[in-house]
Amino acid sequence: MPAGSSTGSLLQTLFALILVLAVLGALAWFLKRYGPKVGGGNANVRVVGSLNLGGRERIVVVEVGNEWIVVGASPGRINALATMPRQDAQHGDHGGTNAALAPHSPAAHSFADWLKQTIDKRK
Structure with missing residues (x-):
């Protein structure tokens, strides 16, 4: 049993x-x-554009409110590289390639030019 x-x-x-x-x-x-819904629903933050630098490194332009923040992202770190006022889209572009810098800075024709100018200023 x-x-x-x-x-x-x-x-x-x-x-x-x-x-x-x-x-x-x-x-x-x-x-x-x-x-x-948790996260992802914040309308005040959006990715404007990004550029891959290598296998796992990127530069990302993030729009927060009325400001763009240029961020360097790698697997272990995220660094804010620069900030600038929000730019309007030009000629059907979504703001990533033909954006100008702040009014007191010379205009950049592309994000690559702007990045080069920023790096040259730091040297």
């Missing part, structure tokens, strides 16, 4: 465990599908 009793108890425990895991899975799916 003890062998049958332990087998029934083990099956009952296994069934309860499967039921609890199924309920947790269903709850996770429901929250992911219908729950509150």
Whole structure:
């Protein structure tokens, strides 16, 4: 009699465990599908453009409010390189290639020119 009793108890425990895991899975799916959205919904921050420098290094222009922040991104670090006022898109361009610098700085014809000017200023 003890062998049958332990087998029934083990099956009952296994069934309860499967039921609890199924309920947790269903709850996770429901929250992911219908729950509150976390992150990514901030309309004040957007990526204007990016340039790959190597395998894992990039320069990214991020728009935050009315300002553009030029950011250097690598696997272990993110550094703010420069800031400038938000630029309007010109000639159907989305603001990445023909943007001018702040009014007190000379105009750059492309992001590469602007980056070169910024690096030359730091030397």
